[in-house]
Amino acid sequence: MPVPELDLLVDAARAGGGWAFGRLWEELSPVVHAYVRARGARDPDDTTSEVFLAAFTRLDRFDGDGRAFRSWLFTIAHHKAVDSVRRGPGAHEVPSAEVLDGRTVGSAEDSALARLGGDEALRLLDVLTPEQRSVILLRVVGDLSLEETAAVVGRPVGAVKALQHRALARLRRETSSEAVSRDVPGAIAGSR
Amino acid sequence: MSTFDDDLLAALRRSTDPADRRLADLLGTLSPTGDRATTGPRANEALTSFLVGADPAVARLTDPVPGPEPDLVVALGRPSPRRRSMRSGVLVPFHKVLKMGLLAKVMLGATVAFTGAGAVAATGGLPGGDNDVVVVTPASDGTDVSDDSTEVSDAVEVEDDHEGAAHEGDVDDGPDPEDVDDDADDAEDADEADEVEDARETDVAEVEDDAQDDDSDDDSADDTDDDADDADDETDGAEDEADDAEDEADDADEPDDDTDGADDADDAEDEADDADEPDDDADEPEDD
Numbered sequence: 001m002p003v004p005e006l007d008l009l010v011d012a013a014r015a016g017g018g019w020a021f022g023r024l025w026e027e028l029s030p031v032v033h034a035y036v037r038a039r040g041a042r043d044p045d046d047t048t049s050e051v052f053l054a055a056f057t058r059l060d061r062f063d064g065d066g067r068a069f070r071s072w073l074f075t076i077a078h079h080k081a082v083d084s085v086r087r088g089p090g091a092h093e094v095p096s097a098e099v100l101d102g103r104t105v106g107s108a109e110d111s112a113l114a115r116l117g118g119d120e121a122l123r124l125l126d127v128l129t130p131e132q133r134s135v136i137l138l139r140v141v142g143d144l145s146l147e148e149t150a151a152v153v154g155r156p157v158g159a160v161k162a163l164q165h166r167a168l169a170r171l172r173r174e175t176s177s178e179a180v181s182r183d184v185p186g187a188i189a190g191s192r
Numbered sequence: 193m194s195t196f197d198d199d200l201l202a203a204l205r206r207s208t209d210p211a212d213r214r215l216a217d218l219l220g221t222l223s224p225t226g227d228r229a230t231t232g233p234r235a236n237e238a239l240t241s242f243l244v245g246a247d248p249a250v251a252r253l254t255d256p257v258p259g260p261e262p263d264l265v266v267a268l269g270r271p272s273p274r275r276r277s278m279r280s281g282v283l284v285p286f287h288k289v290l291k292m293g294l295l296a297k298v299m300l301g302a303t304v305a306f307t308g309a310g311a312v313a314a315t316g317g318l319p320g321g322d323n324d325v326v327v328v329t330p331a332s333d334g335t336d337v338s339d340d341s342t343e344v345s346d347a348v349e350v351e352d353d354h355e356g357a358a359h360e361g362d363v364d365d366g367p368d369p370e371d372v373d374d375d376a377d378d379a380e381d382a383d384e385a386d387e388v389e390d391a392r393e394t395d396v397a398e399v400e401d402d403a404q405d406d407d408s409d410d411d412s413a414d415d416t417d418d419d420a421d422d423a424d425d426e427t428d429g430a431e432d433e434a435d436d437a438e439d440e441a442d443d444a445d446e447p448d449d450d451t452d453g454a455d456d457a458d459d460a461e462d463e464a465d466d467a468d469e470p471d472d473d474a475d476e477p478e479d480d
Contacts, residue, residue, distance in 0.1 A: 018247030026232065030224035033233040038222055049236035056242060121218045139200040140219045172211045
């Protein structure tokens, strides 16, 4: 969504324009939902709704433009996701394990749809620590800058840079090992 | 947005390392704006109620969920109407005092002084022994002694005009409708203010539990509104009775105006007596 349009929506909502709340929900709920789901919230739909309800009811205390509103929204989403994870197992953890475990997959179509849904990426993120996972998700899904990510997780920018660096290194190793494990059977078959 | 610090995904896609490009492809599937076609999440009941209350047109965008009334949800974000409470709590009794007769005002003053002294005695007295009739009551319970005193004086006035004597035992009969309205307004204001404060002050970590809590608060607000309505209904009868008593008292005053002729006759007799008196005075020197 273009930032100027987001600025207009935030200004309209702050001025009491009821229509702007619905438009903000339409525009930003998919990314917030993707973040809380990838972060392991138990009920991503309900958690996303609570994030927006909290933001809308306290909008009079918010001061900033559309970009700042987006960062503020992810701050609320981050805290709610952390609380949701503390309360119990995440929404994606059990389904993704079931999907990626070939013994429990019902059909090839289900597996393909699950992979298209990003479950492979979610499983890949499971190798990260919670902080590394939050940083990567905020940077990729939230499209936040390093400074905005640091504000969301409440850490210095230098610490966020270090978390991102270690997370990327871990993910590179993971993807490389997966690629090797996939290529080896193909190489063996080709040699035959 | 194209620098490494600003856009991580774009930087990974530009990398010459195939592992980075594959990583970028995988992470890109997490974003709803990426290759994956996603539908938006479904709003829960609380958010749906809020959105519908803010803009009824939003109801078309969300699932129809039978929730609380939209006007109740709108009230959550509405500032409490304190000015309305001030008008009914202060100005209305003031107008009542202006319309009182002299005797009623005197009795009102005495009642206020008596009630104030009682309240001061009940609260332990004022430090320093000031003579100001200032009644300090706890603000949280919504009681207003000055309003109660006005209520008492109103009842006294009606009794005085109607029967010619004030019976203190009848003072407490029936609540003043305005005071009941004021209490109801204060209760509504307090609840609305509490709801707004709760919505504003709730910590981010605590908001998860607020949906059910807000529902209970809303129910209590409904109960308060119902109680206020019942109080209004009950006090309508008392107000009518007070009006009838005032009308009868006015009717009783009217015969006094009609008997001005009798007063004139009495005056004529007095004048006649006065006319006789000089004769008596004139007789005295003769007696001497």
